[in-house]
Amino acid sequence: MGVQNESFLSKRLESVCARLRAHGHRVTPQRLAIMEFVFSSAQHPTAQQIYEALQARFPTMSLATVYKTLHLLEELEEVAVLGVEAEGARYDGAQPVPHAHLVCERCGAVVDAHEPAQQQDCLALVKKRGWLLRHWRLELLGLCPSCQSAPAQGQEPSTRADVAHAGGDQPY
């Protein structure tokens, strides 16, 4: 979260707002807040988490608005929906570039992993099958390094998966 990212974020926001308007959609304070949160979050939040995070600023905002906004952004391909685990879909506000996700089954951390080699292989696979690729996602579920060294908890690792310590920030 440096000055670098700040300007990155505002540029992105500006661009998406323009796209919204261009598509006949309005830019409301709620939408702006949701976009800001999702675009700048490295943690792939759920709709519920976005909602809760913005409660302070928008006490009257409803979950429905969060969902509606996320769908809008999804349509514009400005966010991607991660696989639906038991607890609900998670939204990736990163640039819409296909990439793998490392998901910790214990703490719920989600780490992005842009691996060129990985992408190459997927493309080869798809081409071979004559598939017309539109989206893709790879999720690797397991335990992150810190959860591995942590003493096993009473419950099974995968039982709850609450986001305790979020995924690291390093690109990789």
Place this chain on the structure above:
Amino acid sequence: MGVQNESFLSKRLESVCARLRAHGHRVTPQRLAIMEFVFSSAQHPTAQQIYEALQARFPTMSLATVYKTLHLLEELEEVAVLGVEAEGARYDGAQPVPHAHLVCERCGAVVDAHEPAQQQDCLALVKKRGWLLRHWRLELLGLCPSCQSAPAQGQEPSTRADVAHAGGDQPY
């Protein structure tokens, strides 16, 4: 769907029944039917579809029983749960080997794709991050060859379609 698969299926059934008993579970007609259906289906059926398919043979069987049985099989790692599409989770009764699924966003077709090269890369990626892999899924969303050549339908191809997961198991 040849004689080959027939014997393959019965061997698998026998083995899983043995495992069920070994774990203190019972082998009921309902469970047997569900297993038979899931293990022999190449189409990654949803719980609902399994339920409907067995209605003829077991008119009184409830959806809850289907779910309970699927959970049991999941526990024993005899089926993998594919991602939750809008319409519900899909179950993969194939051997629990991680593999990619090609999902058609228009017709919903799900094609398995066991590609060694793909697996190699995933492992490399995981090792590099120090992740302890427990499951993984690769989702390639797009249009299958036949849907590409078919005339575009009234609705957008991407209207609803979303997730498709491949659940893997072995702890590499």
Place this chain on the structure above:
DNA sequence: CTACCTGCAAACAGTTTGCAATTGG
């Protein structure tokens, strides 16, 4: 002004759970 948007509540779909009756081993 006038679509478009918000927030609320009610509707939904898939999945899970509690429990009495049933049944496999």
Place this chain on the structure above:
DNA sequence: CCAATTGCAAACTGTTTGCAGGTAG
């Protein structure tokens, strides 16, 4: 026999929708 299982219905959870009042452009 008796614990495990079934089937039913009701509860739950995440998501979607309808609509009246509010608001961006």
